[in-house]
Amino acid sequence: MISGAERGKGGDALAKHLLKPENDEVHVLVPRGLGSRDLIGQVRELVALSLGGRTDRPVYHVHADPDPAIVDNDAARARFWALFEAEFNLASQPYCGAVHVKHGRRHEHRVYSLVRPSGAVVDVAWDFLRRERCARVVEFEHGMPSPTPSKHSRAIVSALRQAGRDDVAAWMEASGTTEAPRPVARLSPQERLIETRTGVPLDDLRAAALAAWTASSDGEGFLSALRARGLDLRQGRSGPVVVDRTGTAHLATRLIGAAARRQDGTRIPAAAVKERLAGLTLADHGETNGQDRRAHDRGQVAQAARGGPRDGAGARGNPGGADVAGGAPGAHADGGRPDRSGVEHALSRVVARPAAARLRGRLRLMSPGRNAALADAIEGVRSRRWTWVPGQVDIWGLPITGDRPRLG
Incomplete structure (x- = not known):
């Protein structure tokens, strides 16, 4: 059984990846803890619900692909997800996902939120080894003759014995997987x-x-x-x-x-x-490289990164080496901004703005029209019914568990 995972920010690209038409079949899962009706909205809601966590990668994308030797694919996937959620303490976390069928093989993708209602972030350290341990248990319980080779075999056997699964550990040792050379992937x-x-x-x-x-x-x-x-x-x-x-x-x-x-x-x-x-003097990567290199070869890069002319040409192809059209002396090639407008000064410029201007900017950012994902998430929450016990609130101060009042 093969599993893979990637932690990230989420987004529409992830949802579209789960819906990609190159699969023979795509079956969208019934989500948990989410109110949006489509997969794109569900991923957006996951991201919005995770905004209070102290992480810039609140979304955990995991896939599980049972081996063809396992007859009951659905049961194997269900068992894997049960072990996986118990291992990472994700049983109460919202998720969405899809099942793909490609070339007769069925595998499942799930996207979890790693931010708890309290704002704490789920610990997924050493996730590869931990997922491999879950996969070995599934393979043993579903009668595979030998486990999938893994470079973590010895560590997995040790962890299984500590967890009381001596049967799985003995099966792995009998197969010789702990003594075999570690497999090395061609590509990471x-x-x-x-x-x-x-x-x-x-x-x-x-x-x-x-x-x-x-x-x-x-x-x-x-x-x-x-x-x-x-x-x-x-x-x-x-x-x-x-x-x-x-x-x-x-x-x-x-x-x-x-x-x-x-x-x-x-x-x-x-x-x-x-x-x-050690003795070479090399130009930094990024100088006249990639797109810039191709533009330079065509003679279309007219100004160097620090405002001076490149190859004797002025800005925008001006052979006289004049400044950027419409720009003041000392302007850069980034549209005529002076030196003090660098990225490192952005925060100080925002702080220096009048209070009224800062308030207008904050209102624009908080406007639902400016943040479609947040607006969709709010609408999804309002369409459900929540329970409430006095004194128990989430990270935003909203009641989360008791009577069943309707929000909105």
Whole structure:
């Protein structure tokens, strides 16, 4: 049984992903704790209900895909979700989701809110290992001959014994999964997304970077070998990065190390890569890179990032090097704003505004017309009936449990 999870901000893109038409069938689940009628509205409501939590990633997207060897797919999914909610203490949290059928296989997606009514945030630390433990129990109980290989097998066996599931632990040990070499995925989830977005196969990029590495003996030679293969080397936030043809950066130490490991099983240490590249003076990634690089090649970048002309040309293609049209001296290429209008001064400018202007801005932000998701969530709440016990309120001070008055 395979499961996956991603924590994020939510949004319409997530709901549309769950409704994507490339599946043979899509069955929207009956939500829990939500009043919206469609999946997009339900995800918006989840986000709105989570606004009081101290997190910028209040939404937890989880999917469960039972192995084809399991005959009763529905029962396996139900058992997994029961174990999963007990493991993460999510049994009372709102969720929505959908069941997908693709190529005859059925799997389920759920989107949970991680913010409790009190404002506390659900702890999902070590979630991969914890979800794997739930999956192994489901596989054992549904008669799979052996567990799905996992690099956490030994840790899972230890946790199962602590939880009193010696039967599942013994089944895993008998299968040899705790002694087998740890499986290594070809791509991490993030690398898979980058490969899909850029269209550049990561295996090809790794091979080209390794070929440049073996064809050189110093940093300058490595840089020349990369450029001969259509790549470049820049300075990133965490060290030198290899830049592909789309302008996407890949950490050099990781790229070369992974390429060597896949070729002969021996990884080139990061220290060795850093030592060879230590003497190079590299431009920062982002300077004349990606979109800017292509525009520069066409001769359409007329002004440098700090307001000066680039390649002898003035702003907006003015050969005389004049300032931005309509801008004051010292204006940037971002529309003529002076230096003091940088992002770092935004808060101080807001605070310095007159009180009446700040009030008008606050009212505009709070207007339901400005926040459709919040308006939909409020309408969904008003359409339900809540219970109430005096003295018990949620994070907004609203009663949450007793008599059944109707809100709105």
